[in-house]
Amino acid sequence: MFPMFQELAPHDPHDKCGHHYAICLDLKNQRFEVLDSMRSTADADLTTHAEFFINNLKETWNHHYENSKVQIRHFPIEYVATTKQGNTTDCGFHTLEYFAKWEGRLVPVVTAATVVELRKI
Helix, strand or coil: CEEEEEECCCCCCCCCCEEEEEEEEECCCCEEEEECCCCCCCCHHHHHHHHHHHHHHHHHHHHHCCCCCCCCCCCCEEEECCCCCCCCCCHHHHHHHHHHHCCCCCCCCCCHHHHHHHHHC
């Protein structure tokens, strides 16, 4: 899994707000999985950002592992349906839960109570 951070206003030097999400390289199912708690495949900012990273990862993999029996250049991208957060500030908590609990099948459900417990930690 790869933690992703996308600046929401990259051209404004005073606005450092951003958004966290995760990309998983699923070798078993031969695909990339994008888990985002705020956006979906319909969001061009998400797809552009994720595809840029994934294309660079594929190129780097090919450069360093060109003789490996595992090749990822043909892996498609799946935008996983996740529970959407109810505000604009909890994306980091959702991403942490994806890292802790994602097994490639069931998307971890992050509730307001989950966020409260994570804030205590």
